[in-house]
Amino acid sequence: MEQDATWEERWHPLREEWVIVAAHRQSRPWIGSTVAAPARPAPYDPACYLCPGNRRVGGVLNPDYDGVYVFDNDHPCVGPRAPDRLFEPPAPYRVRRADGLARVLCLSPRHDTTMAELSIDRVAAVIATWQAQMRELRRLAGVRQVLIFENKGEVVGVSNPHPHGQLYATNFSWKTFETEHDAQRRYRRETGRALFADIIAAEQRDGRRMLYEDDAVIAFVPYFARYAYEVYLAPKRRVAHIDALRDHEVVALARGLHAVTVSFDNLWRAPFPYVMSLHQAPFDDEGDFHCFIGFLPPLRRPDTLKFLAGPEIGGGNFLSDTAPEATAAELRAAGGAHYRQEAR
Numbered sequence: 001m002e003q004d005a006t007w008e009e010r011w012h013p014l015r016e017e018w019v020i021v022a023a024h025r026q027s028r029p030w031i032g033s034t035v036a037a038p039a040r041p042a043p044y045d046p047a048c049y050l051c052p053g054n055r056r057v058g059g060v061l062n063p064d065y066d067g068v069y070v071f072d073n074d075h076p077c078v079g080p081r082a083p084d085r086l087f088e089p090p091a092p093y094r095v096r097r098a099d100g101l102a103r104v105l106c107l108s109p110r111h112d113t114t115m116a117e118l119s120i121d122r123v124a125a126v127i128a129t130w131q132a133q134m135r136e137l138r139r140l141a142g143v144r145q146v147l148i149f150e151n152k153g154e155v156v157g158v159s160n161p162h163p164h165g166q167l168y169a170t171n172f173s174w175k176t177f178e179t180e181h182d183a184q185r186r187y188r189r190e191t192g193r194a195l196f197a198d199i200i201a202a203e204q205r206d207g208r209r210m211l212y213e214d215d216a217v218i219a220f221v222p223y224f225a226r227y228a229y230e231v232y233l234a235p236k237r238r239v240a241h242i243d244a245l246r247d248h249e250v251v252a253l254a255r256g257l258h259a260v261t262v263s264f265d266n267l268w269r270a271p272f273p274y275v276m277s278l279h280q281a282p283f284d285d286e287g288d289f290h291c292f293i294g295f296l297p298p299l300r301r302p303d304t305l306k307f308l309a310g311p312e313i314g315g316g317n318f319l320s321d322t323a324p325e326a327t328a329a330e331l332r333a334a335g336g337a338h339y340r341q342e343a344r
């Protein structure tokens, strides 16, 4: 076996679970599904329900917006119209109203321009919109937490290519953040230190998985990555919610978001699919929680999906075929200007 092949188990301190890294199997023959790069859409699509001036399902007309455009989701999963007459199930089952708010956030009026190709100013405007939404929603009665995310690419089920994120304000706290919150609480109790600050320090000391850093933010493929190209982008100063960031930190985060998404797209010179989410604390329990942006890309090669199967779905722990040190090196080498801009 090659000397640099990684075959070991790594502890995921934020989820408190083991990840099997079996990078020695990467060269095994692969017969699986492939993902073709989609054609670049037009800057404006008259049939798109997100483009400015177009009509949405239900008849609402989008304004002729220029910046970020936020509206209540026409097909909400939680919301004020959820039924309140519910059938009370027998124990141990429980039921309650699907209360909350679901919103859509169009990143820009351009149908064809993803986060990676937006100017730093426009990315900063997206983050400022997240902040404004947080400030508004934290005042709403019954909202415990806000999940802000972006699904990018057909392989993660995005039907409309117009770049947009979503927001769910819910009456419960999301499981991932609850798990991370518990881990950070336990770590504080057992060591007296902040877990996320220690993760940042460990990544800085090692350096092999680092992607981007300035005074205010840091991006890296975590030591314990579950997905091949998983990336954490975090403010260095601990805040529990994105709206606690100061203006210079927002600009720094925008630069970091730009750098990470450009590396993704440049890697295979194609729009890079991912699920991106803001990890934030519930409103009523900040504790030690360190807010960060997590990218979970579903591909492990240009044409190969990471399938969630026996270990992940059946057992609940991840099996990774790639070493985070190797994928971080690939992403670092893919930095710089966006490949479509180079071509112009």
Ligand SMILES: [Zn+2]
Pocket: 044, 045, 048, 049, 050, 051, 052, 110, 111, 162
């Ligand atoms: Zn559109």
